[in-house]
Amino acid sequence: MRTIHAALFAAASLITLDGAATAQPAQDEIAAHIATAKSAAGLDYRGTFVNLCLPAAARPAGAAAPGRRAGAPAAANLLTPRPAPDRGTWYASPYKVFDNFYWLGTRQHSSWALKTSAGLIIFDTNFAWAIEPEIVDGLTKLGLNPRDIKYVIISHAHGDHDQGAALLQSRYGAHVVMGAPDWKDTLARAPNVAGGVPHSDIVVPPEGMKLTLGDTTVTIVNTPGHTPGTLSYVFPVKDGGRTVMVAYSGGTLTGAFGTNGARWDEYIASQKRIAKAAADAGATVLISNHSEYDDAYTKARLVAAKRETGEDNPFIVGAQGVQRYFTVMTECAMASKLRAGAK
Ligand SMILES: [Zn+2]
Numbered sequence: 001m002r003t004i005h006a007a008l009f010a011a012a013s014l015i016t017l018d019g020a021a022t023a024q025p026a027q028d029e030i031a032a033h034i035a036t037a038k039s040a041a042g043l044d045y046r047g048t049f050v051n052l053c054l055p056a057a058a059r060p061a062g063a064a065a066p067g068r069r070a071g072a073p074a075a076a077n078l079l080t081p082r083p084a085p086d087r088g089t090w091y092a093s094p095y096k097v098f099d100n101f102y103w104l105g106t107r108q109h110s111s112w113a114l115k116t117s118a119g120l121i122i123f124d125t126n127f128a129w130a131i132e133p134e135i136v137d138g139l140t141k142l143g144l145n146p147r148d149i150k151y152v153i154i155s156h157a158h159g160d161h162d163q164g165a166a167l168l169q170s171r172y173g174a175h176v177v178m179g180a181p182d183w184k185d186t187l188a189r190a191p192n193v194a195g196g197v198p199h200s201d202i203v204v205p206p207e208g209m210k211l212t213l214g215d216t217t218v219t220i221v222n223t224p225g226h227t228p229g230t231l232s233y234v235f236p237v238k239d240g241g242r243t244v245m246v247a248y249s250g251g252t253l254t255g256a257f258g259t260n261g262a263r264w265d266e267y268i269a270s271q272k273r274i275a276k277a278a279a280d281a282g283a284t285v286l287i288s289n290h291s292e293y294d295d296a297y298t299k300a301r302l303v304a305a306k307r308e309t310g311e312d313n314p315f316i317v318g319a320q321g322v323q324r325y326f327t328v329m330t331e332c333a334m335a336s337k338l339r340a341g342a343k
Contacts, residue, residue: 033335040327047292054164054331079193084129085219094138099238118214119150125164128195155250156227157182163195179229224266226251246285264337275326
């Protein structure tokens with residue numbers, strides 16, 4: 001027996017000297033990060049887990065990326081004005097989801113309105129073709145007045161979240177708030193891009209800022225990564241008169257990082273920063289700007305359903321539920337960075 005063990009040990013030593021065998025610890029580490037993320041995702045954040053943790057499958061040329069219709073271009077390339085897609089594929093009614101918080105999304109992309117004692121704050125503005133039916137008409141259907149929009153906070157300068165900003169600024173005089181690098185990208189656009197170009201307005205400084213309107217303060221946290229100027233937030237809403245804190249995750253996908261280790265590290269640090277801000281504030285609600293990640297479209301419709309004793313608003317996931325979301329983002333980014341061979 002002793003001889004056999006010695007022989008096995010010798011063989012193992014030889015393997016570790018072989019260059020191919022050094023890949024094994026990285027594979028083990030990737031698998032460990034993915035397992036941690038999968039466990040944190042549970043049944044709540046499966047879309048986030050799948051999109052961030054699993055390697056993108058090779059697609060035939062011209063096929064749609066996951067979550068995107070065949071032939072639809074990437075969000076960042078949607079600067080050319082184009083007609084609205086078939087309404088039956090995206091339109092959703094607006095919903096009041098808390099006492100003073102409203103979902104104004106399409107079935108895929110979310111915009112939100114926060115009502116304060118001094119007017120409305122809009123979070124993200126969707127595509128140019130969605131701004132009138134979802135935000136302007138949506139607010140009106142909910143008994144709110146679009147003329148009361150005072151601030152429009154843009155999580156990041158991609159067409160699926162920012163094309164409505166210029167209209168809300170020019171028509172209603174709303175102030176547009178963005179991170180500095182994303183303002184730079186926005187202001188460099190040609191004047192005839194979809195939705196137009198907002199004029200330079202409020203720039204979030206590198207240390208973040210607090211934005212107060214009437215009785216409500218939004219804490220804006222810089223979370224560079226998905227774009228260099230991505231913003232995330234923590235703010236209060238009212239649920240049956242009681243204050244509930246919301247954590248808003250402003251940018252998600254990491255597919256463009258490749259072997260750029262600094263971008264991966266920046267993204268990971270950002271998730272830890274917003275996770276800490278959420279924990280410090282006692283946030284128990286996690287929302288995003290894509291329904292695929294936070295189930296907003298389903299939850300918005302569930303809010304109106306009868307609740308049994310002890311059942312919370314469906315958007316309330318608890319402090320641990322909020323932290324689990326950021327664990328998915330962090331652990332998937334760690335796995336994907338290793339997989340990409342980024343240094
Ligand atoms: Zn984006």
